[in-house]
Amino acid sequence: MRLFRFPKTGNLDDLTLMEQGIPKPAERQVLVRLRAASLNYRDHAIAMGRYGMGVSPENLIPLSDGAGEVVDLGPGVTRWKTGDRVASTFFQAWPRGEAQPADFATALGGAIDGVLTEYRVFDENGLVHLPANLSFEEGATLPCAAVTVWNALFTQRPLRAGETVLTLGTGGVSMFALQLARAAGARVLITSSSDEKLERAKQLGASGTVNYKTHPEWDKEILKLTDGRGVDHVVEVGGPGTLQRSLNAVRIGGFVYLIGVLTGGDINPLPILGKNATVRGIYVGSREMFEAMNSAISVNGIQPVIDRVFSFEETKDAYRHLASGSHMGKVVIRFP
Amino acid sequence: MRLFRFPKTGNLDDLTLMEQGIPKPAERQVLVRLRAASLNYRDHAIAMGRYGMGVSPENLIPLSDGAGEVVDLGPGVTRWKTGDRVASTFFQAWPRGEAQPADFATALGGAIDGVLTEYRVFDENGLVHLPANLSFEEGATLPCAAVTVWNALFTQRPLRAGETVLTLGTGGVSMFALQLARAAGARVLITSSSDEKLERAKQLGASGTVNYKTHPEWDKEILKLTDGRGVDHVVEVGGPGTLQRSLNAVRIGGFVYLIGVLTGGDINPLPILGKNATVRGIYVGSREMFEAMNSAISVNGIQPVIDRVFSFEETKDAYRHLASGSHMGKVVIRFP
């Protein structure tokens, strides 16, 4: 079988295609033939050696998001049979409930080897069923970006139908925020630097859009779109560089989900107090969240937004495409 | 102005049309010209003298659910201006948060006079804005049935997209359960004794139906429709006569909202324990719930299901139509 590793990081060209024997599943493990994977900004940051979060990717197989087929079972497996269509869970050991510190040491493609490999053995608890309405390419978009959105919007203080969600930009997380929030009956506002992308976001259900290039004070536009009241929820993927405006744009008592680290810098935290706001850090989610989200995807016939599909051999191009920021939705790699 | 009163109760024919002067709004009160009202089973039970809940309807103006237009303001009113389109809140004094015992003494058309009158003075806190997309007839369907559903499904433990809701029958409460749960991305199962009504429920978004006449053990059918797992939520309008089967049909850890009192009798409560279920009694809801629901109605373009509209003069016929049980959705009275 073929797989990619980073013998060292700091440069995308370090990514090396290798050959290796297909592993055997041990007790309570299953062997999965991977058919597709998707990329997240985290993957690029890891490749560049810029990712914190306790990652030391010595000779790492990258990528957290994979989908494929169960092809062999180790002894004692009860959850799977061969032929099952599955996706990997970002954390291999966060089944349900709240995260425990040890769970974070099981993040695929970072703390442990990931899915950029034609075959991989998983603990039987580290997989979920693919929604029946999704292809492998679509299923591979879910483990990190979509579960993160689900954790933000549907767990501690679930979104209610009729509330307003603001999501920033048109990357993978934001597209899932748009689709899942719409499926749950919310109104969605979205920002982008591209009028064309905003137009497509409208077709996907966004009811208000702001071009942050032509309106650098986009927070004021969001307030206008909410009669001065502010939005109920912000899916904040921008990081410190946008958080201050997100705090301006949220309503009194509203919720800001801190997800992304695209930008650095410091912020003045006093608006959190003045707005009685809740700022919650989100780091993907549990297998149970993934399964609940898959049910929402099936019931509502959601099709993930895929920007472009690359072949296994074009993997480096896929990374570069993601890094360009020109995409809308997810960047996917199709395996042979 | 004209209005109806029950000088005594026990017989629908006691309902008496009267003439009376239009009242003046006092401090912080508004005068509303009512344009439509809707009926609930509670109204029929009150008319028949069979309603408990602390009601002593001496010379009562009945009905809790009204919609109309603000036509005059008392001193100090800040929430309204003339011309505003409004609906009455079931409780005149439950603004937000949890109900206090004293709130229950402000239920329209029961504890205090209701809306079956061409004009009525309301405390300025006892009204909500009508959703812009609804007519007076549609708006008049909301205060009791729809708010009850909202309180059940969207407050203490909000429904999540992808979950499954079971609702019993096709009365006003059940139709709102169907529409609001669908808007929030849930899967909805529904029962009825009429295949024709079930067919219409499917058109409204139900994904599974059971005719409880041809399948008296409808709980088993519901289990089949959920692969033996049971539903996440039951909107239980039937009362003791159906609750036992509802407990069979709910999943382990699921939720049953006890709303209706259509039937009497005792139940064996042990399945509540065996299922780890939560059974919650719901008695309409607060003004804040009403407002949150109206936002969901607007954002998702929900049109309430109206079975039939009667004229003010046909009010007794409207009561009889409701009592017949042949309706699907709400029975409405249009005022001149």
Next chain:
Amino acid sequence: MRLFRFPKTGNLDDLTLMEQGIPKPAERQVLVRLRAASLNYRDHAIAMGRYGMGVSPENLIPLSDGAGEVVDLGPGVTRWKTGDRVASTFFQAWPRGEAQPADFATALGGAIDGVLTEYRVFDENGLVHLPANLSFEEGATLPCAAVTVWNALFTQRPLRAGETVLTLGTGGVSMFALQLARAAGARVLITSSSDEKLERAKQLGASGTVNYKTHPEWDKEILKLTDGRGVDHVVEVGGPGTLQRSLNAVRIGGFVYLIGVLTGGDINPLPILGKNATVRGIYVGSREMFEAMNSAISVNGIQPVIDRVFSFEETKDAYRHLASGSHMGKVVIRFP
């Protein structure tokens, strides 16, 4: 090693002392030398063949509640070292979050063999650390009764300091309800048929007591003790025979935790609606709940109430003592 089994059930005399070799821990398993166990009503019901909940105790080793010492480790164990003082979790496979149906098939001393054995192999996930301030006898009281109380009062809608809790009788569950609710700053009311037990309950922190023998309408006494308002929470161990009065005694919007099955019969569910009450069925809890509770026990120096300690050889006497209902708190068996 010695252990007890029920070759068949229906009679306590069927309980048979046996000899068997000490088992070896397999992968991710640990061997525990048990030092104490405690009894619950469930154990007596199982012995009598009267327990439902999917139990078929063919040749069963009974009892769910054990405490002891880790004496050997299988390969790959990371959570334990030899010498650790541990208690068993009631469910061997409910780590955290909500229960899944499959978890219920791992209940000790029912679905699977229990702890009435000098040595037992456990999955490394089926144990918790004993609080440092507790002896083995005290620790053995926790797995079923105390965790049940914790799940009821401190999870979905946690008890708040200053609220009022009613608990029925003075068995193991009720004594933990009294102690844990007091530690959390609540006011506790309690019922019993014995003035002597009520006096001891006061010494343990109860601030109001009702003898239900001299006051068969004990619900009215509870209302008096709460100025007519009713209690916030009822730890309902009586079952159908007391639930109706518990619903009278709870406040509008209050919570009744259905735990016990001491009595049978049907109830009229309408008060659940009239009171806007929440009735929640509780079936023990997760390992995470057990650990959170142990922290509360340590921080607050709680000492479980032990009625009497029997020797391993006196096990049948311990069962009979529990069945007599004369105890207050827990009945414990000390192992050699």
Next chain:
Amino acid sequence: MRLFRFPKTGNLDDLTLMEQGIPKPAERQVLVRLRAASLNYRDHAIAMGRYGMGVSPENLIPLSDGAGEVVDLGPGVTRWKTGDRVASTFFQAWPRGEAQPADFATALGGAIDGVLTEYRVFDENGLVHLPANLSFEEGATLPCAAVTVWNALFTQRPLRAGETVLTLGTGGVSMFALQLARAAGARVLITSSSDEKLERAKQLGASGTVNYKTHPEWDKEILKLTDGRGVDHVVEVGGPGTLQRSLNAVRIGGFVYLIGVLTGGDINPLPILGKNATVRGIYVGSREMFEAMNSAISVNGIQPVIDRVFSFEETKDAYRHLASGSHMGKVVIRFP
């Protein structure tokens, strides 16, 4: 009657003693003879003209926290009778549930006139009963500092017995955090620059203390006191200057309540993400929270920590004493 006003602000010496007639309560209002008041940092900031939060204190009667006796009733009052012992609610119009923006315009001693007056008319909804176990001086400590702590620790995600709370310094808010968290069965850690104050905090129930003068990296000390895990909750009164260390000291998935504005500056928000932490801004709370807290105070016999009581005439000295930061607990003014 006598009262104090700030004809202008920016200097404490502007505070002016005046004489004025006793006002009459209008409809649904009550007249209260105030017997004590307490000071908060907010009051000093308002006096210095440094308080944001929408305050324009033209000729303001300052102070939000008062306690006294009902001496006269306007027409239609149902909640009070003369002789009732009461405290003011910080917001005159936040009865229960979540705050609405308009509620913030009713903050005493800021948005509207406060309680530094011998008599004051209140809306009947703007008062709570004093706990029976508290004097007027003790009762006057509650409206701002104690309710803030209650809102932080006991509402959205209530503190559970056995959890660990960190509170910063020994001001009024921190002393209530210590006492209320202990009453609820939590473990409390506390910081101060004074070993003597830390010693007194231990006597009040703190189980761990850190002198931040001798240990400027106090966050590391807190981690040591929690075996490296971090605390569950931080009552963060320091503001930006301490928030970064508070984020270091909180556990993964923990809660930081942003209350105080003692210091300014910016912070790096990324640890919120890395810790999966929730940072929630708290701005006092509702009347219902005040009432729930009073129940906790009564049931657990909590006596507020009063640093020093000044006479009405010594009011400026009281302000200066607060500004000195040398106090521990609350600074109170006793009225004649």
